[in-house]
Amino acid sequence: xxxxxxxxxxKVDAVKCIGCTHCMKxxxxxxxxxxxxxxxxxxxxxxxxxxxxxxxxxxxxYVEQDDLEMIxxxxxRVILFPSIMIGQFPEKYSEDQIYAGLKKVGFTHVYEVEQxxxxxxxxxxxxxxxxxxxxxxxxxxxxxxxxxxxxxYPSLTENLILRKAPHNLAAHxxxxxLIEEGAxxxxxxxxxxxxxxxxxxxxxSPVGERESIVDGVVNMNQLYNEVMKVIADGxxxxxxxxxxxxxxxxxxxxxxxxxxxxxxxxxxAIDGIHNAVRFLERLENDQVHGxxxxxxxxxxxxxxxxxxxxxxRFMTVERLERRAKRYPAAKDIAQTTIRVDTEELKQKLxxxxxxxxxxxxxxxDRVKAMEKMNKAQRIxxxxxxxxxxxxxxxxxxxxxxxxxxxxxxxxxxxxxQQMWVDEGRIKAEKAFLNVQKKWGTDRFKADCNKRGRxxxxx
Amino acid sequence: MDPETQSxxxxxxxxxxxxxxxxxxxxxxxxxxxxxxxxxxxxxGIVIALYExxxxxxxxxxxxxxxxxxxESKITIIVRDEGPGIPDIELAMQAGYSTASKKxxxxxxxxxxxxxxxxxxxxxxxxxxxxxxxxxxxxxxYFL
Ligand SMILES: Nc1ncnc2c1ncn2[C@@H]1O[C@H](COP(=O)(O)OP(=O)(O)OP(=O)(O)O)[C@@H](O)[C@H]1O
Ligand code: SF4
Ligand SMILES: [Mg+2]
Numbered sequence: 001x002x003x004x005x006x007x008x009x010x011k012v013d014a015v016k017c018i019g020c021t022h023c024m025k026x027x028x029x030x031x032x033x034x035x036x037x038x039x040x041x042x043x044x045x046x047x048x049x050x051x052x053x054x055x056x057x058x059x060x061x062y063v064e065q066d067d068l069e070m071i072x073x074x075x076x077r078v079i080l081f082p083s084i085m086i087g088q089f090p091e092k093y094s095e096d097q098i099y100a101g102l103k104k105v106g107f108t109h110v111y112e113v114e115q116x117x118x119x120x121x122x123x124x125x126x127x128x129x130x131x132x133x134x135x136x137x138x139x140x141x142x143x144x145x146x147x148x149x150x151x152x153y154p155s156l157t158e159n160l161i162l163r164k165a166p167h168n169l170a171a172h173x174x175x176x177x178l179i180e181e182g183a184x185x186x187x188x189x190x191x192x193x194x195x196x197x198x199x200x201x202x203x204x205s206p207v208g209e210r211e212s213i214v215d216g217v218v219n220m221n222q223l224y225n226e227v228m229k230v231i232a233d234g235x236x237x238x239x240x241x242x243x244x245x246x247x248x249x250x251x252x253x254x255x256x257x258x259x260x261x262x263x264x265x266x267x268x269a270i271d272g273i274h275n276a277v278r279f280l281e282r283l284e285n286d287q288v289h290g291x292x293x294x295x296x297x298x299x300x301x302x303x304x305x306x307x308x309x310x311x312x313r314f315m316t317v318e319r320l321e322r323r324a325k326r327y328p329a330a331k332d333i334a335q336t337t338i339r340v341d342t343e344e345l346k347q348k349l350x351x352x353x354x355x356x357x358x359x360x361x362x363x364x365d366r367v368k369a370m371e372k373m374n375k376a377q378r379i380x381x382x383x384x385x386x387x388x389x390x391x392x393x394x395x396x397x398x399x400x401x402x403x404x405x406x407x408x409x410x411x412x413x414x415x416x417q418q419m420w421v422d423e424g425r426i427k428a429e430k431a432f433l434n435v436q437k438k439w440g441t442d443r444f445k446a447d448c449n450k451r452g453r454x455x456x457x458x
Numbered sequence: 459m460d461p462e463t464q465s466x467x468x469x470x471x472x473x474x475x476x477x478x479x480x481x482x483x484x485x486x487x488x489x490x491x492x493x494x495x496x497x498x499x500x501x502x503g504i505v506i507a508l509y510e511x512x513x514x515x516x517x518x519x520x521x522x523x524x525x526x527x528x529x530e531s532k533i534t535i536i537v538r539d540e541g542p543g544i545p546d547i548e549l550a551m552q553a554g555y556s557t558a559s560k561k562x563x564x565x566x567x568x569x570x571x572x573x574x575x576x577x578x579x580x581x582x583x584x585x586x587x588x589x590x591x592x593x594x595x596x597x598x599x600y601f602l
Contacts, residue, residue, distance in 0.1 A: 155498025155499070155501065281485060284505075285481065285484055285485065285488065285505050286506050287481065287509065360492055361493060361494070361495040362493050362494065364495065366495065367464060369494050370464070370466050370528065370529075373490065374466055377466075
């Protein structure tokens, strides 16, 4: 497996974070705690699905990215981006105008990542036809799902299809094509425009790959802004040669059912991280029968719902579906058009096995783990079961688990504390200090700009 | 050490006819075993066997309970039900034998594979049954 450190692009801005528990409650892996009035992410548990980013009312979550200026150090500057990006732009702009805009931003070559799609489709078919393949085979397309499976459903890692995602396909393809044109490998800089944090992590510290193929990552919303600054209405240079390998399948690949419609005699497509969790639970219990292929994406409407997109996800889907109708089928794009050795390209798409990384274990020693779990169960008996989050943990059970792992204490539960005050076991002043310690000293002062005051609700 | 902390006990109720909620005990047990770091294959076997036992109570009996005890080396599961009982256990154990009603079959159960599946996925399986009273299924799986 990759020896690269895992890259954490998701950060919390301490100035903007108001410690409101929205993110903590939305996290599918209980990876967030509120500590000293601020959201803190446990990067071991985080699967980069972006739910917290969506849930945050103050936009305190931000996504680190590479400086766009770094592209200048390469002679050949390639921007790789998923087709959904095209669906972000106002419809009055043509594909050529958008491509021209990307070149004005500083890139020399523009590649949508989903090409040449037939190579990847054939490659996945080979996996599915292999007798050794565990069924239902699960696509690795969405990196958030891969991490979710590694961490929470470790036994299902063997069902993952060991073929790389489209961004690798296009990266290898772009390199081959440019070298064909006379470029040297070290002169080529590859940059990926990402729709989400999960892809950033997957590109920077890939699972099942030995090194990252791209030189930098740009957030799609930022690139969109850059292009919008320079895009022109007028005649644009004909860039269609750069899209000659783009197919209808490629354009819709990142949408829900974009993959599953090509594979297996019986396939399923699931979008949304909470839907994925529920389904994986069933799958792990062996309650799913007869399905060959599963497409699973963390975002609602798949990548059209990625957190770094600007457009409305439903509108994006509609545009892409319409755009796809104007493009040929993948199998109709001739070998001669592709101009590289597709067999060699296919070889490059093979991933190393993906190992489980269970992150819900209570320690290596089974007896000690059992002791801890028993203790947590006993603690739960004393907690009110309101799951209010005022303790800084997402629910009462999580607090109990934190307690046995020495990460929290009984007095973190505000109700328990209240009871102790009532019973005279601790002083009211002390109880209030405890709460202030958790949520900050200014938290309970009157403030007319607090959330809720300005009718931000439904 | 306090002998009580060397094992974990869990109990659940099962209601006959309630197919929508079958699977809750096996999911809970799975969660606990995962937290204990038991390997995936062992967990899978246990979950499959327990799920089949649960569904049998739901499909064939009136109501039942699941008692789980986990210690360092093994898991013992006892599924006890009040129901019609099994007159001929040996016959019931045969693959494909089923008395499931048409309604149950329409829900995708009743292939007569539950008991054989339980046998396959457990290290020890003991079934005791009394006609018109109920059935007790005891399953033991040893950890690696
Ligand atoms: N708890 C039970 N109470 C009464 N009868 C039972 C019970 N469990 C099993 N049986 C009897 O044994 C038969 C075989 O059980 P088994 O679980 O192998 O198959 P099934 O439940 O009929 O179908 P499947 O499990 O494949 O959905 C059942 O049809 C039923 O007659
Ligand atoms: S569905 Fe797409 S945008 Fe969303 S996390 Fe997965 S890869 Fe990223
Ligand atoms: Mg059965």
